[in-house]
Amino acid sequence: MAISDETKTAAVSRRSLLKAGAGLAGAGLATRLSAFPTPAIGAEPVTLRYLSTATNQSPAIAEKAMEEAGVKIEYVTVTTDEVAKRIITQPNSFDLVDSEYFSLPNLVPSGNLMGMDAKKIKLADKITPVLTKGTIDGKDVGSQGSAPWKYFYLDGRHSKKFAEAPTEWMTLIPTTYNADSLGDRPDLIDGEVTHWSALLDPKFKGKAALINIPSIGIMDAAMAIESSGQFKYKDKGNMTKAEIDKTMEILTKAKKDGQFRAFWTDFNQSVNLMASGEVVIQSMWSPAVTAVRSKGIKCTYLALEEGYRGWASGFALPRTLRDKKLDAAYEFINWFLSGWAGAYLSRQGYYPAVLDTAKEKMEPYEWAYWYEGKPAEKPIKAPDGTVIEQPGAVRDGGSYETRMSRIACWNSVMDENEYLITKWNEFVAA
Amino acid sequence: MTTTPTSGAASPPRIADAAMLPSGAETAATSRRRRTRGGAYWQAAPMALVFLLFFVLPLVVVLVVSFWQYNSYSITPAFVFDNYAGVFDGCLASLPSLCTTFATYLSTIKFCLLVWATTLVLGFTIAYFLAFHIRTTTMQIVLALVCIIPFWTSNVIRMISWIPLLGRNGLINQILVGSGLVDHPVEWLLYSDFAVTLAFVHLLTAFMLVPILNSMMRIDRSLIEAARDAGASGAQVLWNVVIPLSKTGITIGSIFVVTLVMGDFITIGVMGGQQIASVGKVINVQTSYLQFPLAAANAVVLLIATLGIIFTLTRFIDIRKEL
Structure with missing residues (x-):
């Protein structure tokens, strides 16, 4: 539930700046796209309206996504309850949504979300088993409540039912989770x-x-x-x-x-x-x-x-998304799992879906502090560069394994x- | 929640419109009357249209939805009374102990009465002072502005600014403990009925003050002189002349205060530490869990309750006549 949280704390100025920028650029692009749906504009970046709480939203991530994946992100920031409400009542008001697993039993039967093609997610099999199977180092994680692995797959692309066994169609691609x-x-x-x-x-x-x-x-x-x-x-x-x-x-x-x-x-x-x-x-x-x-x-x-008490959230796509926007959404999700965003979110205290790639983008001393429960060797910095822990500090709750x-x-x-x-x-x- | 304040704010102008229509037409000749009537309707049309679009229509939607069925992800058209049964679930069975709805309304009405009485005394006294004890108009305007300017800042800010003052480690407790008056910080200052009432009085006194002041300024001073000449004491003048002639202001102020308190859930939430129930909060929780029909039923019940109170208030005074 650490989701409706930072709606207000995440630096407002940064977000509004970005919104203004991305919004302006996005508005122009979107109209052009719909007016001329021809390959001629293939070089232009596609804009995705990204609906979620402020937790995973950050101008830095959007900037990097533009740079590396060529996808323009336009954030739509609302509260947790509002995310669910929008999916149910206005499923065409976004192109990509970051929602929580526990909302899924209410969202999936509405048929407003599509199953995501696991084959198009390059790192799908690298997603942490904590979320896919409920295990860590072969040991079981507590399964009371709406545990993510119970709602991980759908029967089919447009199915309104969860699958018992893994299928090709994933409900959400995990973004962040924690305890x-x-x-x-x-x-x-x-x-x-x-x-x-x-x-x-x-x-x-x-x-x-x-x-x-x-x-x-x-x-x-x-x-x-x-x-x-x-x-x-x-x-x-x-x-x-x-x-x-x-x-x-x-x-x-x-x-x-x-x-x-x-x-x-x-x-x-x-x-x-x-x-x-x-x-x-x-x-x-x-x-x-x-x-x-x-x-x-x-x-x-x-x-x-x-x-x-654990929680996890992930990306979902509205049922009506197609063509360029759909491709761009997969592109962005693949980029999101490729490490930079994972490292960024790790420094805020969240955990990313794919650990290996995040590790590559973090300094060894950072990884040791955030994931291995070891005392900080150097000052630990938040993504914006402010020092949040002095050398010697140990993360509350210990290592990733201990927590999860x-x-x-x-x-x-x-x-x-x-x-x-x-x-x-x-x-x-x- | 949104319906109640709207209805409160919307009522006075609508009454005013309605009152204007016949009075102009009655004296005119029949042929002219028809034309004037038509003209008056045209003049009232834009306002009526605004009301229709933004007040009547949403209200009708709320009413209609309150009879629908719902589950956790959809609402379906129907005509069932389940939602109303849900609102009053167990209310008869659990008597004499109160069900949630009754307990919530009782708590809300308690605040209504407390706040209404306090703002009435405060508003009336201040208005009386401004109207009858301040001699120059300039000074009257200046002092009236002093009362009203703080209301240009946001509601929420004025409310939240009480917290550092009333808290366990707040200013008042620091003074009390520091001066040795009490050994331990006083806990009931914040997150209590007291804090909620205090914040409401702070937020709503102006809504009482302004209409009463308006009524008082229109009292013909010669009436008071006449009463004096006839030998009335100060108290008698107040009771027999000023209060009856201020009744319109009192009623309008009361309508504002009552509707605002009945529909509130933010003040009660913030100042009560979310431990005190309010009808607005119940509706808020229900909408956030997508139980729209149930929330709509609750809103309709709240609307009826509020209208009932206003109806009772207007029994004391015929606003149309007074205006």
Whole structure:
């Protein structure tokens, strides 16, 4: 879910600058393309309207894509919910979309997306097995919730059904993924936090916060409840009505006892709550922890015993995309997987679909810090060049393998989603 | 959510239009009347068209969709009452404890009353001071502007600026703890009913102040002198002359405040730490999960509730007559 997050944080000026530039150029091109669909303009770059949250959008990526792949990217920036809404209601308003796997059960039946031809994706077989098979180094990753590999393939190009076994038609080509956890303020807390149960621990009464997005908030709550030993779920990512009731009962009691200081819905709210000291422990996304720390305030992204809640997003194409735009979309996706973008996103703390190519584009000391859990040899820089960690620092949660192997459940949309939303509204009103 | 503020803002001009039509025509001769009538309709047409396009049509769509069926990725035309049943699900069964909808409305109406009473007292007092105690018109204008200029900044900014003041480590708590008045920071200042009411009063007082001031400025001063001459005390003048003659302003201000509070979900969300329910937030959550028909049904219920309150308010005063 680290997706609706950076909508506001990612440097606005950079984005708007790019938008203006790409938009102007794109507008002119698009009209020319539709007016003269002849090979004569083959030399002109094709413009793709790229719909997503700000997470994976960056002027630097668009610039590099233009330079190396010859594809012009025109970003359309919206929130996570809005991405899903647009795919359902305005499927012709974009040429390429970056969506989350957990939305797929709602999106695919609409028939507005097309299966992507795996044969045209050069590095399709190099995509991390964490997402394709749910394994890392041969070990299984937690599969509760809408785990990506359950929704990886379609029966056919225009199928509305997910395939049981790998097929030629992929739903999304993964862009970024990571694991979310709790964050805390070690300077305001006595002792160490090692379990999810801390979220509901009366010790933090009035100083805890929960994410107010029903499908994700309930999973964080479930992690905490299971960890405190009050209840054991069969599948936290797909609860029965009885399990939802039980969860909400425990949450409502905690709320009435004054456990929560606030709930939050977007990235910035979580950063502010933590930075101001209103809250000392809460659901948190890895880049939000970095944001608090960049203000010079101590904040930890917790490596908890029960593991993480994973999320993953990827590219999809609208069903109506064809000809030059379709080719350009494949071209861009292939470029995206070829390393530069992966290295760029790695420096923001996300993980790319294909690791080998990203590794080639990163310095060995960077790779050691971001992926191997080793102390930084040199100052670690963000993509824009600001130093975010001094030599000696170690990444929270350790290496790639450690993090990924400890994913306990994935962001999901439950079968009982409607019931959950009703119950969640009831919880907020309680 | 969008329907309610629109309806509130839209009502006064529409009433004004309607009131103008017959009054001009009644005195004229029959033949001329027909022509004037026609002319008046033409004059009203652009406004009517705007209302039709941007107010009536969307409202009709909301109403129609509220009877449709939906699943997680599509909505299908139908005529079912499921969505309304969903809104009031378990409301009768769970009595005397309140269902979500009732609890949410109760909470929203509570804020409505609190905010309305506070803004009324504040707005009336300030307007009274400006209208009757400030002698020069220049000063009146200057002071009225002082009240209104802060409203040129964004709602959200004015609301959010309370947070550093009221927070656990905020300015007020620093002063309180620093001066030794309290040992621990006061927690209820932020993310509480208090914070929500405070922000609403801050945001909405001008909506009450301006119409009341407008009414008061139009009170004929000789009426007050006459009351004085007849031996009325200050309180009697206020109660028997000023308040009755300010009723139009009070009612219009009240309509603004009530509709804005009923439809709000941002102020309640930000100042209440998202822990306090509001009808707007319920609708917001439902639309973000693509439950449009359910959200539409909720919007219709909210519209009916708000219109009910306004209807009750207008029982106290006939706005058409007063205008």
